[in-house]
Amino acid sequence: MRRDQVLDHYFLEARSKLIDLAAFLDRLERADGEEDFRAAAFRRACEELLSAQPERAKRILLAFSDLSTELAKAPGGPACGAS
Amino acid sequence: MRYIEPHAHMVSRVTDDYAAMATAGCQAVCEPAFWAGFDRGGAQGFHDYFRQLTDYEPKRAAKFGLPHYAWLCINPKEAEDMKLADEVLAMIPEFLEESNVLGIGEIGLNKNTRNEMAVLEKHVDLAARHGQLILVHTPHLEDKFKGTRLILDLLAADGRLDPGRVIIDHAEEHTLPLILEAGFWAGITLYPESKCTPARAIDMLEVHGQERVWLNSACDWGRSDPLAVPRTALEMRKRGHSPEVIDRLLFENPKRFLAQCPKFHL
Numbered sequence A: 001m002r003r004d005q006v007l008d009h010y011f012l013e014a015r016s017k018l019i020d021l022a023a024f025l026d027r028l029e030r031a032d033g034e035e036d037f038r039a040a041a042f043r044r045a046c047e048e049l050l051s052a053q054p055e056r057a058k059r060i061l062l063a064f065s066d067l068s069t070e071l072a073k074a075p076g077g078p079a080c081g082a083s
Numbered sequence B: 001m002r003y004i005e006p007h008a009h010m011v012s013r014v015t016d017d018y019a020a021m022a023t024a025g026c027q028a029v030c031e032p033a034f035w036a037g038f039d040r041g042g043a044q045g046f047h048d049y050f051r052q053l054t055d056y057e058p059k060r061a062a063k064f065g066l067p068h069y070a071w072l073c074i075n076p077k078e079a080e081d082m083k084l085a086d087e088v089l090a091m092i093p094e095f096l097e098e099s100n101v102l103g104i105g106e107i108g109l110n111k112n113t114r115n116e117m118a119v120l121e122k123h124v125d126l127a128a129r130h131g132q133l134i135l136v137h138t139p140h141l142e143d144k145f146k147g148t149r150l151i152l153d154l155l156a157a158d159g160r161l162d163p164g165r166v167i168i169d170h171a172e173e174h175t176l177p178l179i180l181e182a183g184f185w186a187g188i189t190l191y192p193e194s195k196c197t198p199a200r201a202i203d204m205l206e207v208h209g210q211e212r213v214w215l216n217s218a219c220d221w222g223r224s225d226p227l228a229v230p231r232t233a234l235e236m237r238k239r240g241h242s243p244e245v246i247d248r249l250l251f252e253n254p255k256r257f258l259a260q261c262p263k264f265h266l
């Protein structure tokens, strides 16, 4: 696809998703209480959006990933989306 | 159009889903053994489940003209109980003789624990000894990257395996290149929330090629879409991919992998 075709197909959808993200951050900041590691991981991942480098999706996934290599002794809780 | 659904948990779906899939052009459905959403009470629960996958579910699919195939294992979540895992592993060989069983799966890791890893190794050994295809589940969300690397290391260390007979599923942008570079097949799962959208899946294929990749809906008891694969075909058409390219990806690719088991035929 040419760039104008990518914009024709995906711009409105991406615009809508970006506004949802902004509204989520506003909602998070309006709420009471402390943030946890998920919010920190989210803010780190957001920085990748504005990066000029390619593979943003991959780097955002890595920003949310457990990068350790040793096996866990016990399962702990279910996956929550950030590490 | 025609397509194969290579990963769907039909025991969790209503009969109308079979009708919708057949209407959309599905030619065959393959069902790996998985976690039921709750831990089963014991090995007998798995025996019943394997009977369901090899006897009852193929009959339900046949009402819509759909060949139904199955993969057998104890899923990584319940494999944390190693005594139970050994009991289930011991009953798998008797079911490998069934006419719709394609191999061992979906094995893999869930929370990347020592016990899960030990049971994964036992499943790989079982598959190698019985010459079975292997379907691997990679962990969810933040655990996927680590789990995928652990799985790739374990598989690479077993000299008996042909990577062309192993598919590693639920790949995303950060794991797909690792899987393909190691010579394995990769699966991309199209989920509304936790895994991958049609647009991202096609992006990955445009970047990394589609030679050893299949797409699946992995529809189960959670939020999932049994028509995710044909919906992705629509997305590919919107991007200008030809009907031949779409057919190769959604029909010929899974057929090429699955037909390595002589029991798979359309």
Ligand SMILES: [Zn+2]
Pocket: B007, B009, B032, B034, B106, B137, B218
């Ligand atoms: Zn599955």
